[in-house]
Amino acid sequence: MFDVMSSSATILLASALSIGFLHTLLGPDHYLPFVAMAKAGAWSRRKALVVTALCGIGHVAGSVVLGMVGILFGLSLSRLEAFEASRGSWAAWALILFGLLYVAWGVRRAVKGHRHTHAHAHADGTIHVHEHGHAKEHAHPHPVEGQQSITPWVLFVVFLLGPCEALIPLLMFPAATESWGTLFLVTGTFGMATVTTMLLLVFVSLEGIQRIPLPAFHRWGHTMAGATILLCGVAIQFLGL
Numbered sequence: 258m259f260d261v262m263s264s265s266a267t268i269l270l271a272s273a274l275s276i277g278f279l280h281t282l283l284g285p286d287h288y289l290p291f292v293a294m295a296k297a298g299a300w301s302r303r304k305a306l307v308v309t310a311l312c313g314i315g316h317v318a319g320s321v322v323l324g325m326v327g328i329l330f331g332l333s334l335s336r337l338e339a340f341e342a343s344r345g346s347w348a349a350w351a352l353i354l355f356g357l358l359y360v361a362w363g364v365r366r367a368v369k370g371h372r373h374t375h376a377h378a379h380a381d382g383t384i385h386v387h388e389h390g391h392a393k394e395h396a397h398p399h400p401v402e403g404q405q406s407i408t409p410w411v412l413f414v415v416f417l418l419g420p421c422e423a424l425i426p427l428l429m430f431p432a433a434t435e436s437w438g439t440l441f442l443v444t445g446t447f448g449m450a451t452v453t454t455m456l457l458l459v460f461v462s463l464e465g466i467q468r469i470p471l472p473a474f475h476r477w478g479h480t481m482a483g484a485t486i487l488l489c490g491v492a493i494q495f496l497g498l
Contacts, residue, residue, distance in 0.1 A: 266439045269432050273443045276423050277450025281458070286352065286419070286489040287313075287451075288458040293482035294408055295459070296466055297363075308409045309459045312416040313452035319344070320421040321444055324429040328440075334426055341420040348419035349494035355411055356487025363479030421451065 281287045291312070295305035320341065327337045424447055432443040 263435075266432075266435050266443075269428060269435070269439065269443050270446055273428050273447040274450050276427065277447040278454050280421065280423055281451050281454040284493075286493055287316075287455050288462065289489055290352070290412060290482075290486045291455075291459045292462040292466065293485040294412070295463060297478035297482035298408065302460070302463065305459060305463060306456055308412065309455050310452055311409075312413050313455045314448070315413055315417040316419055317421055317424070317448040317451055319417050319419070320424045321429075321448070323420075324425040324444075327425065328429065328433045334430055337425055341422055341425065344418055344420045345422065346494065348415055349490045351415045351418060352486055352490030353494065354490075355415065356483050356485075356490055359483030360480055360487060361483075363477070363481070363483050367476050367480055421447070 288309070291305060291309045294300070295308075300308075323337060323340065326332070327334070424444070428443050428447055429440065432440040
């Protein structure tokens with residue numbers, strides 16, 4: 258089957274590997290939301306990597322399914338690219354909305370959990386200082402059950418909406434002119450490169466952040482995570498990243 262894999266097929270495979278790596282590396286939305294949410298939510302490394310992998314697979318699968326439909330039914334490349342562009346806009350606005358809501362929730366949580374001290378003078382002249390907060394929570398963060406359960410699913414839906422813009426026009430359609438075997442191999446290589454790069458970037462980023470003292474993160478971590486997601490959405494929608 259692969260005897261016919263000429264130099265053009267080899268070039269497509271090399272392109273799938275390099276494009277999968279570069280489009281992930283140059284798109285901060287592919288890894289920063291996971292880093293921010295994992296840090297703010299005190300996710301384990303395993304959970305952070307599993308969520309990243311599932312979202313990455315969904316991200317690639319959405320474009321693969323669309324490309325396969327286009328190839329099987331003979332849809333024009335321009336129509337598919339137009340639909341991919343609209344999907345990209347939906348994903349960007351979904352990130353913006355989710356980021357805004359998460360920032361608002363994070364600010365509310367940080368303000369309610371703010372702890373401060375009061376001094377009281379007793380009758381015998383003793384001055385007693387005590388600390389309290391405005392909510393029944395500790396000074397150090399605990400996972401919030403409702404938020405922890407829904408956040409990975411929100412990220413998955415957003416990444417399922419988000420297209421891999423280069424996959425269909427640069428890889429799938431040219432590979433389909435070679436053979437079905439080449440198409441599957443090129444698509445699989447691109448998907449593997451994308452998901453692997455996402456996992457590597459998330460892991461390295463979390464390991465690096467762990468070594469940096471971030472005293473304000475205990476209180477404002479969720480707000481920072483929401484702001485990170487919001488900025489990723491803004492960068493996609495208005496800066497074309």
